[in-house]
Amino acid sequence: MKCPRPFLSAEITQHGEVRLCCPSWLPTSIGNIKDKDVWNSEIAIKIRKSILDENYEYCRYEFCPFLSSGINLEENPSENAINSIENNETKLSYGPEKVVACYDRSCSLHCKSCRSEVIMEDSQDLHNHFLRFIKDTKHLTLLGSGELFSSKVILNWLSNFDKTKFPKLNHICILSNGLLFNKPNWEKIMPVQHLVKEIKISMDAVSKETYLLNREGGDFDTLINNLNFIKTLNIKTYLVFVVQKNNFFEMKEFVTFARKYNFHPTFILLDNWGTYSKEEYESRAVHLKTNPSFIKFKKTLNDPFFKGSDIYLSNLNQFID
Numbered sequence: 001m002k003c004p005r006p007f008l009s010a011e012i013t014q015h016g017e018v019r020l021c022c023p024s025w026l027p028t029s030i031g032n033i034k035d036k037d038v039w040n041s042e043i044a045i046k047i048r049k050s051i052l053d054e055n056y057e058y059c060r061y062e063f064c065p066f067l068s069s070g071i072n073l074e075e076n077p078s079e080n081a082i083n084s085i086e087n088n089e090t091k092l093s094y095g096p097e098k099v100v101a102c103y104d105r106s107c108s109l110h111c112k113s114c115r116s117e118v119i120m121e122d123s124q125d126l127h128n129h130f131l132r133f134i135k136d137t138k139h140l141t142l143l144g145s146g147e148l149f150s151s152k153v154i155l156n157w158l159s160n161f162d163k164t165k166f167p168k169l170n171h172i173c174i175l176s177n178g179l180l181f182n183k184p185n186w187e188k189i190m191p192v193q194h195l196v197k198e199i200k201i202s203m204d205a206v207s208k209e210t211y212l213l214n215r216e217g218g219d220f221d222t223l224i225n226n227l228n229f230i231k232t233l234n235i236k237t238y239l240v241f242v243v244q245k246n247n248f249f250e251m252k253e254f255v256t257f258a259r260k261y262n263f264h265p266t267f268i269l270l271d272n273w274g275t276y277s278k279e280e281y282e283s284r285a286v287h288l289k290t291n292p293s294f295i296k297f298k299k300t301l302n303d304p305f306f307k308g309s310d311i312y313l314s315n316l317n318q319f320i321d
């Protein structure tokens, strides 16, 4: 099977750079959202060709669950994407159907894996280009780069959302650190509530002590209150845990914790987004064979407990024997 992602998805990253998949898995930018027809740029066409040729030369094997573990990430690829792959088309006549917005980094936290200080920014200019880019989009993820409820621009857009301008949009996935995901803020986004079909909350710990280490600026008690509120929404919710040296021994407890809420525990490998020195990253990344905790991490993960069908191991699957 050929990966359909670059035939249907786009991620708008910092400063408006556009990728055809998660930047940790496929880092090459296809251009800027301000460029004319960035979706069919020269490099976008080359990336799609590498998929059709099945050499995947732009993709990072270790971080991509499709390449590292054979996980089908697009269970129901659109007809457009299927036809393009079957017909060897690399220049697409339709726009991106799945878009992840990562052009606004506003967030009240400053987690070490992501940034060294609190960032609040005005993304209005990029947002205006984004609105033109998503005319064909059905599935939108907000916000992969920061906190939706901290972003004045995104919050304002959703609070005044006009569905007639985005008739194809039928699925919104909210990514959040959970700290501002409370009833008053949920009510602010009333016009899109019916489109929110998925919620992903990053937690990266289960104990308060580890949470405060990994979610710098966070408030564990507020998070727990908000998780209780999110549970009442009855929307498919994933609780996300980026695995590293200071938390991998909490993985089992995390699963039990998520199950109490009927949420899906989701694990992801720690990546280096340039915030760690090489040494610090290597010391934190227990999935590296050179890390002193690698064997313990692997043993933890290979406990039959982690075979539960509600658990998403994503790119950790490659470490299952």
Ligand code: SF4
Pocket: 003, 004, 005, 006, 020, 021, 022, 025, 026, 056, 058, 059, 060, 064, 065, 066, 067, 073
């Ligand atoms: S990184 Fe993986 S999911 Fe992304 S385009 Fe490449 S093969 Fe597909």
